[in-house]
Amino acid sequence: MIALPYQIMAAVLLDLLIGDPRWFPHPVRLIGRFAMVLERPARAIFRWPRLAGFLTALVVIAAAGFAAYGLIYLAGMWNPRAADVVSILLMYTCFAARDLAGHAAAVFRALADDDLAEARRRVGMMVGRDTQGLDKAGITRATVESVAENIVDGVTAPLLYAAVFGPVGAIVYKAINTLDSTFGYKNSPYPEFGWASARIDDVANYLPARLTAPLIAIAAFLLRQRPGGAVRILVRDRRKHDSPNAGYPEAAVAGALGVQLGGTSSYFDGRVTVEKPRIGDPAAPLNRTHIRNANRLMYLTAALFLIACVAGRVAGERTWMWLAQSDAPIQDSHVKQNGEEGVPARPLAASHPVHKGGAP
Numbered sequence: 001m002i003a004l005p006y007q008i009m010a011a012v013l014l015d016l017l018i019g020d021p022r023w024f025p026h027p028v029r030l031i032g033r034f035a036m037v038l039e040r041p042a043r044a045i046f047r048w049p050r051l052a053g054f055l056t057a058l059v060v061i062a063a064a065g066f067a068a069y070g071l072i073y074l075a076g077m078w079n080p081r082a083a084d085v086v087s088i089l090l091m092y093t094c095f096a097a098r099d100l101a102g103h104a105a106a107v108f109r110a111l112a113d114d115d116l117a118e119a120r121r122r123v124g125m126m127v128g129r130d131t132q133g134l135d136k137a138g139i140t141r142a143t144v145e146s147v148a149e150n151i152v153d154g155v156t157a158p159l160l161y162a163a164v165f166g167p168v169g170a171i172v173y174k175a176i177n178t179l180d181s182t183f184g185y186k187n188s189p190y191p192e193f194g195w196a197s198a199r200i201d202d203v204a205n206y207l208p209a210r211l212t213a214p215l216i217a218i219a220a221f222l223l224r225q226r227p228g229g230a231v232r233i234l235v236r237d238r239r240k241h242d243s244p245n246a247g248y249p250e251a252a253v254a255g256a257l258g259v260q261l262g263g264t265s266s267y268f269d270g271r272v273t274v275e276k277p278r279i280g281d282p283a284a285p286l287n288r289t290h291i292r293n294a295n296r297l298m299y300l301t302a303a304l305f306l307i308a309c310v311a312g313r314v315a316g317e318r319t320w321m322w323l324a325q326s327d328a329p330i331q332d333s334h335v336k337q338n339g340e341e342g343v344p345a346r347p348l349a350a351s352h353p354v355h356k357g358g359a360p
Contacts, residue, residue, distance in 0.1 A: 002084040005310045008162050011091035012306055019098035027064070027093050027171060031178045035060045039183075039193070049192035057179050057196045064175035068168045090167040094174045096154035097302050100147060101295045107143045111136060111288040129265040140286040145261050147294040148253035149246045151216070153177055155298070156305045157208035163309035176204045187272070202244050209245035212305060213238070213252045219300035220256035225293065226283075229255035233280050240277035247279065254280025256297055257290050 002010075020026065038056045046052035068090055076083030103126050110119035119139050124131040126146040134142065157177070162170040180201035183194030213234050221227035233255030234248065240262070241247030254261045260282040266273050284290075 001080050002088075004163070004166055005313050007084060007088050007167070008091060008159070008310060008313075009306070010088045011162070012095055012097075012159075012302075014088065014092040015095040016098050019102060020096065024093075027090070028174055028178050031060060031064055031175050032182050034063065035179055035182050043193065050195050053183060053190075053193035054196035056193075057176075057183075057200060060179055061172055061175045061200075065168055065172045068171040072167065087167040091158075091162050091170050094158035094162065094170040096150065097299065100150050100154050101298065104143050104147050104291050104295050107139060108288050108291040111139065111291075129267055130270060133266075133270075136288070137286040140288060140290055141259075141261060141263070142265075143291050144253065144257065144259065144286070144294045145250060147291075147298055148250040148261070151249045151253075151298050151301055152205055152209050152212050152245065155302045156212045156215075157205055159302075159305055159309050160208050160211070161204075163313045173204055176200050187268075205245040209248040211308075212301065213248040215304045215308070216249060216252035216256060216297060216301050219297050219304060220252075222300060223293075223296055225256045225297065226258050227256065229258055229281075229283070231255065237277075237279045240279055242276070251279050253294060253297060257293055258283035259286050259290055 035056065038059060042052040042056045043049065046055065071090070072083050072086050075086040103122065107119050107122045107126070110116075110122055116136070116139075119136075120131040120134055123134070123139050123142050123146075127142045129142060131139070131142065158170045158173050161173040165172070176197075179197035180194075182197070183190050184198035184201060185191075185194055217227050217230035217234065220230045230252045234252045237251040237254070238247045241250060250261055258281070260278055260280040262276040262278040262280075264273060264275055
């Protein structure tokens with residue numbers, strides 16, 4: 001069987017090579033549809049929307065985890081190599097670095113061609129705000145904000161959960177993230193029904209966001225951007241965002257690029273206007289080059305996080321093996337000081353690390 005670190009690297013490479021083909025039956029789309037199918041019966045059975053949303057989230061998360069485990073298990077019954085292939089494919093679907101960079105690059109190209117209509121259409125595929133009235137700076141801001149936030153959601157968080165819990169952990173994370181994207185809204189009809197989905201996503205992203213932000217500063221240093229600004233704005237503005245997690249990568253990216261994110265955004269054809277906290281200092285006016293620099297920052301941060309996750313996984317496995325060997329009983333009999341032959345202590349049950357590629 002292929003070791004989990006190699007499976008993760010293969011999955012990341014697959015994402016970089018082919019991205020997210022629209023013809024591929026992506027688990028995220030299936031999870032989203034399943035969640036929406038459950039919404040109506042859950043609301044009908046449970047009158048309290050918050051309870052209905054909580055139970056819906058639990059069912060979706062459990063179903064996603066068991067489905068991933070079942071696919072790997074069934075493939076392994078046929079051939080262990082098949083289980084490896086399924087594990088790699090499942091993790092590949094959880095990473096979105098190429099797709100994220102591709103969407104941002106499409107906006108960059110439209111702006112370079114002075115095609116505002118196309119740039120607005122392209123950025124509308126990345127964000128939920130109204131894009132029809134955005135100028136070049138507004139389009140750039142929306143794109144950079146999307147790249148910054150999705151460094152965690154689409155790259156580093158699934159990497160972390162894959163490294164710790166294997167492909168099942170990565171799929172469970174994507175189910176959580178999809179639930180938040182589907183139900184985690186403050187506007188009707190989801191303030192109560194989507195409460196659990198939003199809170200579970202907050203918990204799932206708590207550690208990844210805080211591990212990612214310092215790596216963004218390191219990536220900024222390697223790219224000769226503004227590492228000092230990344231650290232300064234991270235420390236100052238990380239808690240300004242409404243999300244307890246999104247402010248970390250956004251603040252680090254804003255500082256690294258020397259731009260200010262946040263400000264006024266409109267939704268639902270202008271019916272709702274939201275004034276978001278301003279993150280970063282406007283050291284430079286927003287322009288399309290910031291999109292390209294944000295993509296570079298995202299890719300290098302992803303590479304650093306991958307190295308850290310693989311190294312951490314390998315170190316953890318070696319430590320576990322060393323502890324298991326040090327606890328192994330000595331099988332030879334011993335002679336006691338009084339000359340009697342001693343009976344070795346009852347051997348402890350063998351402790352083997354759970355194969356993360358096949359169990360949650």
